[in-house]
Amino acid sequence: MAKLDAADVTVKRPNLKQEVAKYVRDLILSGGARPGQRLDQDRIAEELGVSRLPVREALITLEGEGLVENVARHGSYVASLEPADISDQFEMYGLLSGLAAARAAIARPDGMVEQLEQIVAQMRVNTDPREHDRLNFMFHQVINKAGASRRLVAVLRTLSGSMPTHFFEHHTGRGFREQALDEHDTILEALRNGDGQAASTALIEHFTHTGKEAVQMLRENGFWDHEES
Template sequence: MPDSTGAGPRRGGPANLKALAAHEIRRRVFSGQLRAGEKIDQEALADELGISKLPIREALITLDHEGVVEHIARRGAFVARMTRDDIRDHYRVFGLVSGLAAERAAKNLSPESLQALHDLADRMESGADRAEQERLNFEFHRRINYAADSRRLVSILGILAKTVSHGFYEAHEDWPGKAHEDHRKILNALSARSAARARSVVEKHFSDGGERAVALLERQGFWDS
């Protein structure tokens, strides 16, 4: 999935510290380490990350807007109770926007850019380790998204990408094979300049990813009481 490089944000200024905190809280939620309804200990998290509580509080505001965290007056921040359909819906929306980008890219990609995508697909299938496949996957979809030549679409996709579960290549034994097959279908549609087919294949790629995300979270005990 084109959700992340797998690497967290770098330390640095306030914005990076806020991003670091948000990334870590998301990771803990979607790994099952933090469960639905559990209170987030801001002081302990700040100590663990070696940062002040201010970027933690700012990160929690962002995560509240994303629906990952819920603030309760005079009680604090708690992990929101997301349903399986919440996860599926997020991936479906991600797929709809990514599909629109692919539709535009089918018309815009130069022969050189198409070849670069084929090269990335080849490298993903050449025996690279799972972390490297995740990185190459991110780059594959990033190039398609930017080929849409729409700053608005890229901005929306950047927001959506931050809020999905990560580690598909490491957590799902069958995902690399499925992703490779899907990438070839996407490349075939782009090479044929078939905008409608590119959009359809990308939308299904993300929809299938949503089902796998639900399965992954099930195994990690995300919905266990």
Template sequence: MSAEVAEHIRTMIFDGRLKAEQRVPQDAIAEELGVSRLPVREALITLEADGLVSSETHRGTFVVPIRSEDITDHYRLYGMAQGLAAAGAVRRITEPVLDRLDELHAQMSSNDDPDLLHDLNWEFHTLINKTGASRRTLSVLRQLSHNLPREVYSLAAAASPEANRGHSRIIAALRAGNEAEADLASREHVQQESHQVVAALKRDGILAD
């Protein structure tokens, strides 16, 4: 239950319902979600570990201002982990997996439904991650994937020309058996996504800088 509450509060922070330095209304959130205050308190412990809120004794828990570098660093770390997974996938990937990546790439290139694009993009990268990542790298990827809400990841257009070129480059590196290129292509692809996300969050007034 606390994980769902944490995701709800995380979404409230990134869609602007909770502003920087605003006190988190624990009672109101508990009432809205139909839960006791316990899962809300547990959720805030998780969010404090993620750097999104800060607790002050006898005052409450407050939203920490989010800056561009926070998002950029998140995506840089994400890209490093995905690069490791892609390099590992070069050594383990099979033809059926490559064919499925081609199918997903083609579907993303010819679709404009945001929800479907998010799901296709998620499957594309998850397939590579599960094929090539070590257990430790998968653990890091799972943790990073939960640090931002789905709506933020969706801000990076999976059907943009840059995204399509990135996916094509990753597939080409996997087919060529080039670990270094698979790593680099994945990291640069994620970096390109970070630029879109930062720009969108700035436009929406979510970032503090």
């Protein structure tokens, strides 16, 4: 089983279960573990320096997300995901994020546009993929908080929790970064103009495209090779 760098995973109480779930989720969605592959609980616990209890709890959480299958007396396995399972996750997030963007464009809270402009400017000059991922998260977080109700923010947080968190890191050399930045510019322009419909459309198209990129990335990593052979 391929692995992410466990040193990059900060496991602190009382969120052990969430942190382990994040580690395994990223492992699966980056192609490091493939459909049908057994997830060794002892190995995961050792890599993260935790007991087996939070690992078991995390795998139950991931089963609820459709990423893992827990089989009694046999162990845990990566679920048999289809390309549509991946793209649908991004499209669902895009639809709800588009709703938040439309509201944000109309409300135009003080400082929102300026904050987004600063983030986009930093993304243009920063070449570190991990920092790029952090800035990308901030960009969408600002929009969601500006336009979403408390309930919508909670749903968006739940959806984002089951999506890859190191997307730019895994998309080096594919032209994805440049296209994503152009799409961010389009989103920002709609928000700057107070055009709710354009902002919503731009967000939906952005996440639809990102979902397709995620599927393509997994294909190139051989995620579904065993099913096609």
